[in-house]
Amino acid sequence: MDMILSSLPSLASGAWLTLQLVALSLALGLLLSVGVALARLSGSVLLRAPAVAFIFLFRSTPLLVQIFLIFYGAGQFVAVRDSFLWPVLREPYWCAIIALTLNNAAYTGEILRGGIQAVSFGQIEAARALGMHRLLLFRRIVLPQAFRQILPAYGNEMIQMVQATSLASTITLMELTGAARAVASRSFQPVEMFVIAGLFYLAMNFAIAQAVRWGEKRLAHAG
Amino acid sequence: MLDLLSYGATGWGDELLQGAGMTLLVAVLAYLIGLGAGCLTAAAKLSGPLPLRWLAATYTTVVRGVPALLVIWLLFYGGSGLVGWMAGLFGYGGRVELSAFAVGVASVGLVSGAYAAEVIRGAVQAVPKGQLEAARALGMHRLLILRRILAPQALRYALPGLGNVWQMTLKDTTLVSVVSLAELMRQAYVASGTTRQPFLFYLVAALIYLVITTLSETGFRALSRRADRGVRRATA
Numbered sequence: 001m002d003m004i005l006s007s008l009p010s011l012a013s014g015a016w017l018t019l020q021l022v023a024l025s026l027a028l029g030l031l032l033s034v035g036v037a038l039a040r041l042s043g044s045v046l047l048r049a050p051a052v053a054f055i056f057l058f059r060s061t062p063l064l065v066q067i068f069l070i071f072y073g074a075g076q077f078v079a080v081r082d083s084f085l086w087p088v089l090r091e092p093y094w095c096a097i098i099a100l101t102l103n104n105a106a107y108t109g110e111i112l113r114g115g116i117q118a119v120s121f122g123q124i125e126a127a128r129a130l131g132m133h134r135l136l137l138f139r140r141i142v143l144p145q146a147f148r149q150i151l152p153a154y155g156n157e158m159i160q161m162v163q164a165t166s167l168a169s170t171i172t173l174m175e176l177t178g179a180a181r182a183v184a185s186r187s188f189q190p191v192e193m194f195v196i197a198g199l200f201y202l203a204m205n206f207a208i209a210q211a212v213r214w215g216e217k218r219l220a221h222a223g
Numbered sequence: 224m225l226d227l228l229s230y231g232a233t234g235w236g237d238e239l240l241q242g243a244g245m246t247l248l249v250a251v252l253a254y255l256i257g258l259g260a261g262c263l264t265a266a267a268k269l270s271g272p273l274p275l276r277w278l279a280a281t282y283t284t285v286v287r288g289v290p291a292l293l294v295i296w297l298l299f300y301g302g303s304g305l306v307g308w309m310a311g312l313f314g315y316g317g318r319v320e321l322s323a324f325a326v327g328v329a330s331v332g333l334v335s336g337a338y339a340a341e342v343i344r345g346a347v348q349a350v351p352k353g354q355l356e357a358a359r360a361l362g363m364h365r366l367l368i369l370r371r372i373l374a375p376q377a378l379r380y381a382l383p384g385l386g387n388v389w390q391m392t393l394k395d396t397t398l399v400s401v402v403s404l405a406e407l408m409r410q411a412y413v414a415s416g417t418t419r420q421p422f423l424f425y426l427v428a429a430l431i432y433l434v435i436t437t438l439s440e441t442g443f444r445a446l447s448r449r450a451d452r453g454v455r456r457a458t459a
Contacts, residue, residue, distance in 0.1 A: 057433070060432070060433050060436040060437060061394075061429045061432045061433055061436070062393075062394035062397040062408075062432055063394070063397075064394075064397040064398065064400070064408060065397065065408065065425055065428055065429045065432060066429075068408075068411075068412070068421070068425045069421075069422065069425045069426065069429065072415060072421035072422075072425065073421045073422035073425050073426070074422070075421070076419070076420060076421050076422040076423075077422070159288070162290075163289070163290035163291070164290075165290075166290035166291075166292040166293060167290075167292065167398070169292070170401060177290055177292050177293050177296070180293070180296070181296050184296065184300050185300075190300035190301060191297065191300065191301040191304070194293055194296055194297040194300070194301070195297075197289075197293060198285070198288075198289040198293055198297075201288060201289045201290065201293070202284075202285065202288045202289065205288045
């Protein structure tokens with residue numbers, strides 16, 4: 001019991017780091033995914049082809065490879081080490097955020113594409129007939145409806161992201177899984193540490209699931 | 224650069240290929256375990272007695288809610304204790320050590336099973352009840368109904384989901400590299416540490432994973448087409 005109590009501070013700081021990774025990479029990933037989805041749906045091949053390639057590459061390779069390529073791989077090149085990017089790419093924290101963001105943007109971009117395509121064409125025609133410009137139309141008509149449509153799928157993606165942050169521990173970040181493992185390897189009660197960490201992950205997922213359910217209710221059609 | 228990837232004592236080509244073989248072995252074994260566990264769990268959820276139903280619900284909720292990496296660490300540190308305790312029940316008193324391979328297959332299989340269970344449960348529920356009632360009315364036994372009516376149709380509904388579970392299982396095997404099992408990620412890690420060419424080796428590893436995932440997607444699509452034969456489609 002003493003062992004468990006004394007391990008709580010390091011587990012708590014791990015949990016805090018996990019929360020940061022989740023929040024930052026979800027926020028950045030969501031922003032990027034709007035661009036990815038729009039490029040993917042664009043009429044121009046110059047925009048569409050890179051988006052298709054990006055989605056394909058990031059969804060067909062494991063996240064761990066992506067993290068290692070960015071963290072270990074980028075530093076191999078002198079050009080990268082001499083560039084202004086190096087202070088960022090040298091930090092495991094930012095490498096984890098970059099990898100998680102790109103991975104999340106690929107999955108969310110594909111989900112969002114489906115949502116945008118599901119917005120009925122009559123609405124877009126009506127908005128055009130009212131004289132809305134493309135940007136206003138996208139912001140007021142398409143995006144809100146697309147977002148409502150994808151909310152359940154996006155909720156699952158958020159929960160996958162919470163779990164994906166555990167891979168940051170492989171590049172020395174002491175987030176929740178890394179912290180639990182560090183405590184476990186020097187204590188005689190390894191199992192308890194992982195159970196506590198697991199309970200925290202379950203609590204986070206529960207919070208996300210509740211938030212999604214609340215959001216679905218709020219965004220539902222009136223009547 | 225190419226000689227680094229060559230086959231033989233000087234290059235890392237053979238090590239990487241062996242790693243890819245180990246990755247496939249772990250993935251296939253874990254997936255088979257997952258399918259077995261998934262079927263049993265789905266059966267428990269759909270028609271088991273209440274305690275079994277709770278057990279199944281707890282399994283799928285907890286395992287799908289925590290990172291696969293956490294499951295691997297849990298089994299790595301706690302697995303030998305658990306197996307040793309179970310061996311003790313059968314009168315074996317010695318120490319049990321689990322290999323990295325056993326830990327990897329068991330933990331990735333455990334995760335795979337939780338996701339497969341949900342896919343299979345949904346697929347079984349998608350088979351119209353009337354068909355099962357009709358089969359029973361014709362006097363078929365339960366096993367015959369399962370084999371002739373339920374399984375072939377549920378399989379068709381389950382295939383896309385099971386394809387996703389396979390892709391996830393394959394990607395989860397990369398995490399087993401943390402317990403030093405010599406699969407593809409681990410071999411790429413060792414190679415890039417020795418040669419100081421991390422970008423090259425992780426890129427090659429990524430390409431190998433890309434080939435495996437793309438080929439298996441084609442395979443699952445072919446399976447789906449075969450399972451769909453005889454199903455009438457509205458053509459546009």
